[in-house]
Amino acid sequence: xxxxxxxxxxxxxxxxxxxxxxxxxxxxxxxxxxxxxxxxxxxxxxxxxxxxxxxxxxxxxxxxxxxxxxxxxxxxxxxxxxxxxxxxxxxxxxxxxxxxxxxxxxxxxxxxxxxxxxxxxxxxxxxxxxxxxxxxxxxxxxxxxxxxxxxxxxxxxxxxxxxxxxxxxxxxxxxxxxxxxxxxxxxxxxxxxxxxxxxxxxxxxxxxxxxxxxxxxxxxxxxxxxxxxxxxxxxxxxxxxxxxxxxxxxxxxxxxxxxxxxxxxxxxxxxxxxxxxxxxxxxxxxxxxxxxxxxxxxxxxxxxxxxxxxxxxxxxxxxxxxxxxxxxxxxxxxxxxxxxxxxxxxxxxxxxxxxxxxxxxxxxxxxxxxxxxxxxxxxxxx
Numbered sequence: 001x002x003x004x005x006x007x008x009x010x011x012x013x014x015x016x017x018x019x020x021x022x023x024x025x026x027x028x029x030x031x032x033x034x035x036x037x038x039x040x041x042x043x044x045x046x047x048x049x050x051x052x053x054x055x056x057x058x059x060x061x062x063x064x065x066x067x068x069x070x071x072x073x074x075x076x077x078x079x080x081x082x083x084x085x086x087x088x089x090x091x092x093x094x095x096x097x098x099x100x101x102x103x104x105x106x107x108x109x110x111x112x113x114x115x116x117x118x119x120x121x122x123x124x125x126x127x128x129x130x131x132x133x134x135x136x137x138x139x140x141x142x143x144x145x146x147x148x149x150x151x152x153x154x155x156x157x158x159x160x161x162x163x164x165x166x167x168x169x170x171x172x173x174x175x176x177x178x179x180x181x182x183x184x185x186x187x188x189x190x191x192x193x194x195x196x197x198x199x200x201x202x203x204x205x206x207x208x209x210x211x212x213x214x215x216x217x218x219x220x221x222x223x224x225x226x227x228x229x230x231x232x233x234x235x236x237x238x239x240x241x242x243x244x245x246x247x248x249x250x251x252x253x254x255x256x257x258x259x260x261x262x263x264x265x266x267x268x269x270x271x272x273x274x275x276x277x278x279x280x281x282x283x284x285x286x287x288x289x290x291x292x293x294x295x296x297x298x299x300x301x302x303x304x305x306x307x308x309x310x311x312x313x314x315x316x317x318x319x320x321x322x323x324x325x326x327x328x329x330x331x332x333x334x335x336x337x338x339x340x341x342x343x344x345x346x347x348x349x350x351x352x353x354x355x356x357x358x359x360x361x362x363x364x365x366x367x368x369x370x371x372x373x374x375x376x377x378x379x380x381x382x
């Protein structure tokens with residue numbers, strides 16, 4: 001009997017370890033939506049189990065939380081409310097939530113005006129003391145202080161962009177995203193309406209932005225810069241351009257904050273002649289691949305990144321399994337990519353080939369009403 005006990009015990013312990021490992025690997029996932037009639041109700045909660053998203057219900061009801069940001073300690077979640085009226089004033093708002101460590105449910109802490117209409121993007125600076133918000137419709141950027149308990153203070157800085165571009169979508173400024181460099185020294189704002197990447201120095205202690213020198217990087221007229229991502233080593237930055245479906249590669253000088261354009265590549269395959277706009281861009285943590293979403297083509301464009309030059313080489317694109325892929329995000333292991341298909345009310349998970357960066361056939365589809373943004377919880381930075 002004793003000779004059978006050891007193998008049985010080993011199998012039992014191995015199974016227990018496997019179960020613990022699977023449980024530890026499960027990740028909470030938040031999806032922000034557009035709200036209103038026949039749309040979402042706010043922020044939805046899911047659990048990533050293997051290669052599937054299992055619904056955990058409505059995490060918080062809040063108006064059009066179209067972009068989400070989770071703090072490094074995984075205690076707080078911040079959301080823009082992409083609206084034009086807040087407390088009877090012509091402005092959108094920003095909401096702060098406390099994350100329940102057991103259930104993942106969200107409890108509203110407070111809200112503040114975004115100091116502009118239709119806020120569509122925000123980022124928490126690396127000190128955790130400032131949220132920087134891009135207001136799309138009004139073309140402005142604001143800094144909102146964050147207390148240690150997550151409470152939002154009154155905006156400490158507001159900068160209004162001015163000017164216009166040459167297309168119907170560019171009759172005024174449209175701030176679309178804020179991206180910080182690794183040193184937390186410079187903040188870059190993609191302004192779709194101006195074809196510019198505005199550059200600001202960030203004073204995190206005072207919650208202030210001041211124009212850098214040079215104050216902006218100019219893109220080709222009609223580009224419509226939307227989102228921006230740095231390569232992990234900080235040497236290069238990539239901007240996805242919504243209006244002409246391209247990605248522009250910049251060399252980055254961290255000491256001065258200067259962006260120097262290298263070249264621009266199409267996100268579309270040769271011969272494609274349909275309507276298309278781009279939405280999101282992300283660089284794989286390995287620094288080897290870049291991904292961009294095409295709305296119209298309804299695909300994720302995939303590029304290999306040259307290790308020395310930072311330039312892009314297309315390796316094709318993969319269908320998103322739905323319509324109007326808005327935002328997408330890599331899971332904490334960087335082995336999967338979740339795509340929010342706004343037009344078909346779904347989030348698709350795709351597994352990333354570790355050798356080529358290409359996306360494997362869709363592993364799961366999750367129904368979500370009007371999904372706009374996907375945020376993985378990940379491990380806490382303690």
